[in-house]
Structures are given as structure tokens and as C-alpha cells.
Amino acid sequence: MGERWKSVWMGSIAAVLIALAAGVIMDKSNMSVSDKFSTSATRL
């Protein structure tokens, strides 16, 4: 890989990895659909 594009790839791959990690964390932290629509869920 040419030096010219190495940092481009490094930065882009890092962005994708961070995005994937963030996506998984946000998905896990959300209520499941069944919980969200349950009568016990009182948050608006």
C-alpha cells in the first residue's frame, strides 16, 4: 500500500470500526420493541 494512501485507509477503517461499535452499543442500550410498547413503559 503506497504511503500516500495508507493514512487514508487507516482513518477510514477506524471510522467504520468506531461506527460499528457505536451502533452495537446504541442498539443494546435501547429498549426492545416488546418493552417499548409494554404498558409498564411509562416514558414518553
Place this chain on the structure above:
Amino acid sequence: MIGFKFRGIAAQLILAVLLVFAVNVSSVDGPALGVSKTAAQSSGNVPGNWSGNVSDAQFWRGVRAGDCGTVSIPDKQAACLVQSGGDELRAFRNGPMSQFGGWSLLAMLVILVLFFMLRGRIRIDAGASGVTVERFNAFERFIHWLTASSFIVLALSGLNTLYGKFLLPSLIGKSAFATLSMWSKLAHTSIAWAFMLGIGLMFVVWVKDNIGNKGDLEWLLAAGGLFSKNVHPPSRRFNAGQKLIFWFVVIGGGSSALSGLSLLFPFEIQLFASTFKVINVFGFSFPTELSPLQETQYALMWHGLLGLAMIAVIVGHIYIGSLGMEGAFDAVGSGQVDVNWAKEHHNLWVEEMEQKSASDASTQPAE
């Protein structure tokens, strides 16, 4: 017999009175109910004034338009049955904002094309020397591309959110557009975290070199030599144009990030009311009591406006850093730039580097 006859006559009398009363009421100017028939049918007034001075239709029209009543519960926002700000936001977003944004992006592209046609690629006037100097180290280049690549994804997915439905369904079909938009939204909210990390690191690493000084004014007055050959106003590590881009990305990107966080966590991160309180100190009168819905509407509007502005500016940055200027890409590519390029565009920085390396060499013990 007489009693029976009397009852019959009384009944007839009562019937007659009722008949007269009915005729009276139904007559045009009957005074029986105290309100004339014409008055009952005019100006939307409800006869008897039982619901105030407005009709039901007028009352509900007011509610629909956002008129609020009063409530005794602590949440005073509950007094507003219908919050019609959403209609205003949608009209603004799909109207002036979309149009202005679209024209701005197009204008930027046209300007760049014209600039390239008239000025051409900005060459190294002294020619490439073949000797290079390190402009940005590996970590700095990594930060730049972390931010840049996440920005590209954010820009494309954001543009899809604003314009996609007007352009793409007819090209790729509604089902494909729906799938694309679902993934686009997920990509937008996920890669935003990489962008936020990127601009945070950028600020920490580069802020000391992006503080304005007197020389920046001279650079700006010469337009950086952009429009003239062999004109190279003095510059340190970052010229005034780059400083403007830096602060625009940090402040604009930071504000965009905050409004985006508000959209991700609408009932938890509400920033506009407190921001307006600060702004109102300078004589403005922005609303300072906002419901979560209103906060979200402001956040959506601000996020979209900032996004459009950032895309327009960064398109210019991408142009000058690639096609527009010979040798510029190397700075964030390999990190090594030609010395002649550096002397033409950042002469004071080259002098600082030479002085530093000379002083480093003089402090090294002789072998």
C-alpha cells in the same frame, strides 16, 4: 259534566298558548328566547352565549393553530393540545431550507468549476525540488482522515435524509430507496461518533497553531495569492484560510454534533432553551420555555442548516486540497511535502523548522 268540559277548554287554551309561543319563537323577530334568529346564525355566535363569544369551529381552529389554554398541573406545556410548530418546521425544511441548501451547493460547484477554468491548477512556481519536509505526522494524518471519511458518510446520508425522497425513488424504486434510507440513517447516527472523536482530537492537536495573528489579515487581503500567480503572502504552519476552515469545522462540527445528540436523545439532551437564554442577554427575544417537541424541531432545523453549510465549505476544501493545488494532498497523504511548495505557501513555518533543526543539531554532542 261541567268539570270535564272545563278540562277540555283548559287543554285547548294551553294548546293555543303553546301554538302562539311556537309561532312567536319561529318568527323572524320573535322575542321568546331573547335572541333573534338572524343573530343566532351570524358571526358564528352560539345562541345563549354558552361557550363564550366564539363558535365551536372557531374554537377548534384556534386549538389547531396552537392556542393554549390553562392547566392546573405542573407541566404547563400540557395546556397546548396541538403543537403546530411541526407544520411550520416542515414547511421551512421542505421549502426555503431545501431550496437554499440546494442552490448553495450548486453555487459552490459552479464557483469551483469557474475558478479551475480561469485560474487552473495552482502549481509550485519554483517547480518541485524533490526534497521533502514532514508536514503532518502519522497521528495527525490519521485524525484528519478519521474526521474526513466520517464526514463524507455523514454528508451523503444527511443529503439523502433531506433530498433523497425527491430524487431517488424514481431512479431506484421505492423499496430500494426505503432500504437505502434505513441503512443511511443507521450509518449517520453511528459514524457520527467517529466524527465527534475526530474533531475533538483535531482541536487538541492543532488549536495552538490555529490562533489568529496579524499576519492573517495580510494573507486575507492578498486572498492567499489564490487569484494571482507568484503571489505568496507569508504564513506560518497554517494560513488564515486554513485557520478559518479549522474553526469552522470545530465550531460548526461541534454545534452540529450537539444538535445531533439532541436528536438522538430528545428528552434527555435539550439545549436550545438554555442557549436562547444566553443569546437573549444581547437583546434578542428567543423563546426560553420549550417543550421537548419544540426542542427537537429547533435541533432538526439547526442540524440541517449547519450540515448544508459544512458540506458547501468542505467541498471547497476538498477541491483545493486535491485538484486545485499541486502538492497539497501530500501533506495529509504521505505527510511529506516538497520544500519549494512549503516555502511558497508556509514560508514562516519552514523558517521555524529550519531554526529548530539547526538548534537541535547544535545541542547534539559531537560523535
